[in-house]
Amino acid sequence: MAKESLQLCTKCLLPETHETITYDATGLCSVCNNSQEKSTIDWQSRQIELEQIARDTKSLGGNYDCVIPFSGGKDSTFTLYYVVKVLKLKPLVASFDHGFYRDVLLDNRNKVLKKLGVDFVSFTPNWHIVKQLMLASLRDRGDFCWHCHTGVNSFPMRTAVEKNIPLVIWGESSTEYTNYYKTNQFHQIDEELFNRITNLGISAEDMLMRLEGNFELRDLFPFTFPSSEEIKSRGIRSFPLGNYMEWDTQKQVNLIKSELEWEGDQVEGVPSTYDYEKIECMMQGSRDYLKYRKRGYARTTHLTSIDIRNGKLERETGKELVSEYEDKRPHSLQLFMDLIGLTEEELETILEQQLIDPWDGRIPVKIGAKPHDYENWVKKLLVN
């Protein structure tokens, strides 16, 4: 089924293959509906609750008031700024290094951490294991980011458990764009969420079985979320800041740009005006491309849909942008294949098995432009 036949929301452009999307009787999607519902929430009283949580954690007098999971992207940068400047908490900033951070993003991190003045801890997993996990994950899910999804979510929690820090504050709520949780639900970032959304339905124990004895369980420790018992017994609370404030990406991006000199970057497969989303990862373009191959939509659909929802873009213009930008194979895809040791045929065989019904996998022919920092990616990644 070509993209033209996928059911799209009558307002935004999200198709029926978007994770957990449903449509109401008028054809309006659940993401649009949730967005409307969000504006009816009593954010003031939530703000008061958040301030109480901040007071409670400060009164414990620990070495740190909270852990802030940090990549340096727009959400974690805003969250860190808010926690330090507004809530006035002392954070331990924790970052999982998935191996693919881009230069502009690393410069942003350096600037932000120095300007705000915070303690920072980072973890980089074994590169050999990462590459094997990327291949295994790609084979079984058409998504090579398992090590990143699991590591990014596990490392800050493990840090909180090991150092007995009772609070972990994340950024955007999953309810912004998906229906895994109800909009007005105070969901935690806990084992249930990890299993429901984060780990692609594969825990570290499961991955061990899938890799058929090539690893020991301890090799997968960095990708293991702490157990509910470990978290509950220490009374650790872990939630997205988006539970307590009306998330406004544009406002937040403007804030970090002006207050912290945070800079945007160009991402493969999206119009250049969207210089603030997903600028962290070298593999973002390839990742979005694989999503397009599986589900028939990708990053440009997502970003234009947000603007349409907020009344900042006409639906027709959005559609034009989508057909211009999503129909391109990223320049970096070859680099990805070289890194993992995959041929074109092997990739195609994998992708054939990964189609999400009813999308039947139209393949783009055009190739995207070379990213400005591409040569650095080659240097950093192809180390043998």
Next chain:
Amino acid sequence: MNRLVGIVQLEAGNSASVERALEALGVKAIQVRDVKTLELCSHIILPGVASFGSVIDELQSKKLFAPLKNLYESDIKFMGLCAGMQIMGKGSQENPGVQGLGWFTYENIAIVNNEGSKAFHTGWNSVQMGDSQKILSASDNSSYYFNHSYYVPNVEEAHDDFGRTEYFNSTIVSIFKHSNVVGIQFHPEKSQVEGLDMLKHFVEWD
């Protein structure tokens, strides 16, 4: 009286599953096997899975029938689950002649399918609360796990104010509340978040 939740232990019951569900909610329940432990509790759960008759038999032989009977309209909060709800009535077509606790006048009758044969209501279904009062966390949008072949058709004492589930030609009373008692036909301990929520509301009921 301090809050203490007791689960009546029956072989014809699934007390272990209920205990585990409460544990997941952070509630440490005690196992009730005799009058002594029964009397310590502020909240009592009677989970029954087998036939009307076998639950009554067991309560009688464990000498719990009479003490339980006295709990009606007392300060104790009582929850009858599945067969545990059914035995709060007068009797059941399942075991004619066997007397229930008699708190309510209902008689349990067999579920019949379109062909007129006995049927089981086994699976997930929704509950219609309609205009009825709020009963624990029950809502029209939730789904619960049912597993029974006899049902309560009406609870006069509750004046039609209860949750219902339609199945074939039967209108099943799926949840009701009256005085200090809640009757639940489905299995909250097998109904995931929505079921656990129901147990949580019961435990917090003062």
Next chain:
Amino acid sequence: MDTLFKRIVPKILISQNANLQVIGSITTKEYEKFRFIGSPPSQARIFESNMADEIMLLNLDQDLIDLEMFKDVVSRVSSEIFMPLSAGGGINSIDMASKIFEIGVEKIVVERALQQNPQEISKIANRYGSQSIIGSCTYWGATSLPIPPRLVSRGVVTVDALPTRLASMEQIGVGEVMINDASRDGTRRGSNLVALREALNITSLPIIDSCGFGKTQHFVDSFNSGSSAVAVGTYFAFVDQSFMQLRSQLANHGIRVRLK
């Protein structure tokens, strides 16, 4: 009218992993063991977090995984979930069944015992109720090919045998039937709708359709044809679609599923 929600039932198929010396969860292809895909309690935990409808745990290695070991796995899986659990694999006596029920299993799944020990199964139905038993029948749906000998010796029958099998299951006293097309098992090319429709004509018991599910449309077709439930072993193993995601898609197709 049958108002029950349609169910999707992930199957956790257990087998002994010699390398790792653990009992793992596996997928099969045409009823041959295919790949290890996880740890049973971990998979159960993941399905619970996804609000799955029911879990079916099947022992594929009855020679290596005895009753005690099986009970241990059942127990560990049961402790992860707050939804109905079915379990099967070599259950052929009321004694075995009662030990399995005791650890928190709602229904047992039986196949060979229906042929070899039907009276025992009837005894179980009498004591625990017919709704506590799922009768399973595995057939070879690829009528243009002969049944592989390895499957004949395991009791897999031709499609023609389905009517008799279903009738005898009703007589024995099962509460639900599960039909499995071994030729489609693990292939993800679609389930056997012809056999399903025939089965629906023969029995009024709820039918669990199994084997071959690979796309959302397959589920839609099976449910629209009249199955009460779909059991899947391979579906969630190799595709980027979780239980909750599938459920949303089915709701969009008008299938009466539980929706969070």
